[in-house]
Amino acid sequence: MIRAALLLSGIAPLVFAIPVAAQSMDHSAHDAASTPTANPTPEASGCTPDHAAMGHCTLAAPSPEAPDAKTVPDTQATDHGAPPADPDCPPEHASMGHCTPKRAPAHDRMNMPETPGASSARGTDLAAGDAPAPPPPGEWYADRIFPREEMEHSRHAMMVENGAQQIGFVSLNLAEYQARKGRDGFRWDGEAWYGGDINRLTLKSEGETVFGEGLERGEVQALYSRAIGPYFNAQAGVRQDFGHGPDRSYATIGFEGLAPYWFEVEGALFLSNKGDLLARIEGGYDQRITQKLVVQPMAEANFAVRDVPESGIGSGLSDFELGLRLRYEVVKEFAPYVGVEWTRKVGDSARFARAAGEGASGVGFVVGVKAWF
Template structure:
């Protein structure tokens, strides 16, 4: 307190002290004499907090008619079950994640409005019409002119199929010859093809050969499909009506250089279990054909190509060819068209 304020209050304090001594009134009351205290409002006292109700916020409607003894003896787990829904029918807590799954949603929402039996009949009819759809494709993988050292020739390799995704009728044909001469060798196969997985088909049927030598008919069993890295592979075994056994493996792969320019290496090898002199086939590995063709896809369905092909007869087959005055191997420059529809 400043000195001036103290000097200003001193006469008041002195006067209050003299008045209190003269009248016998306490000094603190003497200092408030003349003040109107009736207009002053004192703050209302804050009530002390009462006890907390443990059932505050709980729905006690279901326990109104329960005797007090039963309400007090109700298990805590039953009360918790009404709050959390975490207990099972036995009243014991379930482990997290053990709740039953929700019901499976129907795949036919129309069942909510129409007779489910009628909707099931309609769905079966729809699957019968569209689930069994058939397709077809005809592919000429090779249709080419071969310029050889000597007499030029030709070659074809074609396939076609008709059916669905699982079962199909497959037809294959391949052959070669020289211009101005009968066909050296040709064959046609009619096969039933069954898909055993998304990439492989098992095939069985018959094969008919024609060309030089006597014709032969064979039973066929084989497999074809797409191996890892997109190799098109096939392997077949043949048994003729004369008991001759042949086998063949073949494969190719499309190496895409650009979106339209594609290089296709190709391999075919033929085997025989025994000599077949009338057809010029020796036992063991009879011949191998290697090819390399570069095609340009004007469209996916039509692609001209050029390349090279090398054919080599081996072992007894080569010996039989030389005995007949034929060459055992030859290389060709090829030009052709690959197309499908």
């Protein structure tokens, strides 16, 4: 009995070791000559896709032209149309779900030869084409139910209300009392327009009076305005001056719009009936302190190509003004304000002003209202 027990104890380890050795054996060590040579299947060769994905063996690449897969060069077994492998995610790791290969850059995918029946580009990676746009629908479903004439009228009304409508607008940018040393007065600046989003007829007017002396200066502009972009309009028309000095008429060309960072800008060239060429540029910015309290800095500069003594205008930079106004928007359409304004005439304009007994510069406090409807 003792001898039999010792014999069994010696055989038992060998019995359990044989299956373990069979499982740990490298399947790639099998002789390929022992397998069939005519397109062997993975199961017949002893190397299944699961074992190949874990690196235990290498699948033979069958070839219809070569009877033995071992004679096929590696370059023929490579898919040149596939994206380059991701070094951080080898194919065997990707097949086991451990990672996801990164896609090749768009330009690499576009330069790769296309695989028959497949496209490597998707969505916005597709190259821009020049195919014509699809034709507009020539048949409306509603016409099957309602009379066509009534539906045409409805569609026309919809087009008008969504872009072709005509709108009127009136804006009083400045309507203020100006307290200046010995020359208190009133100043206005406003515009009105009527038209659509693209074409408009615009009227502008500005000027000032001096209490006890009447109208000091004023002008009216009638302009055709056309949108040249989402934020700017080009304008052309005529301007008529009135007040002290000679009345002059001008041909006008200019622009207005909203510059980057929400600066409202406006500029124009004026050619008078006497051959005088003037220019003006102005701008402002609304800085909100609260939803209703707004600080608005403003600036304006005027230029002339030559002296116009009868109008008190000198060549070059004629005059400029800087203003700062604080307004409170009771509602969006009505906002009273207070502020300060500084004006300065330079060059020959200052000389003409002194010769007329006026100062070349001045500071004024203003109280007014801004409104639109």
